[in-house]
Amino acid sequence: MNTNVGRGPLIAGIAAILLLIFMFFSWYGVDSISSSGFGFEQEVTGDQLDQFGVSDSDTSYSAWSAFSFIDLLLFVCIVGIVAMVVAEMSGASINMPVSPGTIIAGLGLIAFLLILFRLIFTPDLGFDSSFVPDGVDFDVDTSRKLGLFLGLLASIGMAIGGWLTMQEEGSSFGDIGGGGGTRAATPPGSPPAGGTATPPPSPAQQPPPPPPPAAGGSPPPPAPPPPGPGR
DSSP, rough: OOOOOHHHHHHHHHHHHHHHTTTTTTTEEEEEEEETTTTEEEEEEEEEGGGGGGGGSSSSSSSHHSSSSSHHHHHHHHHHHHHHHHHHHHHHOOOOOOHHHHHHHHHHHHHHHHHHHHHHOOOOOOOTTTTTTOOOOOEEEEEEEEHHHHHHHHHHHHHHHHHHHHHTTOOOGTTTTTSSSSOOOOOOOSOOOSSSOOOOOOGGEEEEEEOOOOTTTOOOOOOOOOOOOHH
16 A cells, blocks of 8 residues: 555545535525416515425435436546545556546546536426416525535535646646647757767868869869778
């Protein structure tokens, strides 16, 4: 077991477990119910619902009961982060195209965006309105509970833990699919990466130019090549 685990994976793993716990908390509630039609309008607040035999458990919704698909996505993000942290702590070598920190940060970011979306746009809680007669408008005012904000904070912790893991690994999102981006082309005449350029020949090694031909005579023979090294 690898005990030398950075704080990034630990923060992400703890935040993921906390999010799983917070998903059982109350995320939404029925603040009030308003109905209008046939020339009347009535509003019943959450405190008055007890008079109609509606308990608090019927007007309180956890993440599991309020969502139909997002809760499953959040659970996948939690399991993925916990699995990566456990693999990091056990020292297991997993062959993946991206680094573990990138996966943790990506899953944390997805969880944060999903919860933020449902913080801004509350879901349809599916409150039973079968008893409402036709022609009557029935509207349920949804309130946001403590569990929703705790879940948002936990998802932020997951994303921050993934980002810290990426900093510890020296990885980035640019490494996905391209091995860290493209390399600039080498200009002509420049030395290759990791090597040195071949120096030009010195003037002593270059043969002297032949003298101009004499007037009215044949051109002189070319000069002999310079002696090589060691001669």
